[in-house]
Amino acid sequence: MKPAHVILGVHVTDRLKDAVTVQKVFTEYGSLVKTRLGLHEIGNSPEGIVLLEVVGGQEAWKAMAAKLQAIEGIEVKEMVFSH
Structure with a gap:
C-alpha cells in the first residue's frame, strides 16, 4: 500500500504578529515539508x-500540526488522501 498524501492547511489570522513564530515551527519540522504554498490577499x-x-509518519506531522495549533490565532486542518 502506498503512503497517504497529507496536506495541512494553516490559517494565520494575523500574519504580521505570528509570521516569526509560525516560521520557527516550519523550520523545526522542515524535513517533513515536501511542498509549501502561501496564499494571502494583496x-x-x-x-x-x-x-x-x-x-x-503520522506521529511526526501530527506533532507539527499540534504545535502550530497551539499558537493563538492559528487554525490547522488536515486533508489525508489514501490509496
Missing part, C-alpha cells in the same frame, strides 16, 4: 493560508 489583509504537503 494589500492590507492580515490573514493568510499556508498549504503544506507533508511526508513522514
